[in-house]
Amino acid sequence: MLARCAQKWSLRLGPPYRGGAVGYAVPAVRPDGSTVVLKIPYPDRESRYEAAALACWAGDGAVRLLDHIPATQAMLIERCIPGQPLSTVDPKEALDVFVGLLPRLWKPAGAPFTSLAAEAERWCAELPGEWATAGRPYERALLDAAVQTLRELSASQGEPVLLHQDLHADNVLRATRQPWLAIDPKPLAGEREFGIAPIVRSSELGHGRAAVRYRFDRLTAELGLDRERARGWTFAQTLAWGFDGDGRVLPGHLAVARWMSS
Numbered sequence: 001m002l003a004r005c006a007q008k009w010s011l012r013l014g015p016p017y018r019g020g021a022v023g024y025a026v027p028a029v030r031p032d033g034s035t036v037v038l039k040i041p042y043p044d045r046e047s048r049y050e051a052a053a054l055a056c057w058a059g060d061g062a063v064r065l066l067d068h069i070p071a072t073q074a075m076l077i078e079r080c081i082p083g084q085p086l087s088t089v090d091p092k093e094a095l096d097v098f099v100g101l102l103p104r105l106w107k108p109a110g111a112p113f114t115s116l117a118a119e120a121e122r123w124c125a126e127l128p129g130e131w132a133t134a135g136r137p138y139e140r141a142l143l144d145a146a147v148q149t150l151r152e153l154s155a156s157q158g159e160p161v162l163l164h165q166d167l168h169a170d171n172v173l174r175a176t177r178q179p180w181l182a183i184d185p186k187p188l189a190g191e192r193e194f195g196i197a198p199i200v201r202s203s204e205l206g207h208g209r210a211a212v213r214y215r216f217d218r219l220t221a222e223l224g225l226d227r228e229r230a231r232g233w234t235f236a237q238t239l240a241w242g243f244d245g246d247g248r249v250l251p252g253h254l255a256v257a258r259w260m261s262s
Contacts, residue, residue, distance in 0.1 A: 002026075005038055005074050009067065013038065022047050023184075027079060035079045036066060046165075046186040049113050051075050053187035056162055061104035062182040063175075080173035080181055087169035087204035094169055095215060097180050098199050099222045101172065102192075105182065109162035109189040116163065116190025120154040123240035130243050137249040145261060146236040153232050157191040164195070165237070168202040193229040196220070197237045201256040209259045216260070235260040 002024070006013055011028040023041040030036060041047045051073065054065035064078040086094050124147045131143050164171075164185045175181045188194070196219040199205075200212055216234065220227045235257050242253035 001040055001072055001074065002038075005040065005069070005076075008069070009038070009076055011036070011038060020184075035081065037063075037077045037079045039075045039077055041073045041075075045114075047184075048073075049187050050185055052112055053162060053164070053185040056107055056109065057105060057182075059177070061101050061178070062164075062185070063173075077183075078175075078177070078181070080175040080183070082174055082176075084174040085170045085204075086172040086174075086180060087202075091205040091211070091215075094205055095199075095218050097172065098167075098219065101180060101182065102167075102195055102219075102223060105164055105167075106161035106192055106195065109160055109187075113162065113187050113189040115160070116157065116188045116194055117154040119188055119190075120150040120236075123237070124150050127240055130247070133247045134243055134249050138254060142239070142257070142261065146239040146257070149232045149236040150240070153229060153236070158193070159191065160189045161192055161195075163188045163190050165198060167195070167198045169199075169204040191229070192223070193225050194233040194237070196223070196225065196230055197234040200234045200260070201238050201253065203252055207252060207255075212256055212259050231260055 005011070010031050014027040016024060016026040022044045023039055025037055025039040028036050028038050041050060051065055051068045054062060054077065059078070063080060065075060066078065067076040068074070086097055127143060127147060131137070164182055165188050166184060166186045167182060171184045172180050172182050196216070199219060200216045205211065205215065216231065219225070220230050238253050238260065239257040242250050242257060244250055
């Protein structure tokens with residue numbers, strides 16, 4: 001597939017980027033000398049509409065989608081230069097960037113994106129089994145509170161917008177066209193209050209109760225969000241995303257979920 005993409009777009013490929021969990025990404029050069037990124041996602045439910053999300057944003061706060069092969073989901077996308085991740089700057093400065101970036105990404109959204117309500121329903125169905133498989137690593141009351149919170153919030157949402165549910169500080173890169181651009185969306189359509197969850201738990205910006213609550217307080221206040229709804233989404237989704245690929249609980253996620261549980 002890599003060879004076919006390189007031939008289709010006449011690319012000269014460099015060494016692949018390291019660290020990606022759900023796709024193969026490699027810098028490339030086109031015949032005119034311009035630099036791009038070729039990304040081939042692994043089959044993954046959460047990344048299914050990545051190309052559609054990039055197309056919806058049309059370069060406003062996110063990397064541009066330059067071309068796309070729907071059958072394989074292979075994408076030719078804008079390369080961020082110099083590409084420094086937001087996690088490398090002062091945490092307070094990083095929050096300034098997020099406050100400016102999020103409203104630009106919150107475009108009105110519906111089909112084809114998975115709805116936040118549908119994703120919350122799936123978390124409610126799967127979370128008890130994951131918890132049991134992991135050896136019941138925390139009290140049942142915390143699990144039950146997350147499931148109840150997901151059900152209540154998903155049934156009473158505000159206007160649906162396009163959400164980047166993995167918008168942590170390593171998924172925003174310094175660029176030339178705009179100062180900072182988001183990459184690697186796992187898109188959903190749902191209310192704005194959900195959108196700060198990955199930033200609040202972004203350990204790249206500091207891990208600890210005080211750091212987590214500071215990010216939560218700043219984002220909700222400066223973006224004008226309903227604090228209780230934002231707290232509930234952050235708590236519940238962090239717990240739902242709190243297991244690794246081998247069925248073990250992620251201690252950092254569990255800690256954040258506890259700090260945001262009330």
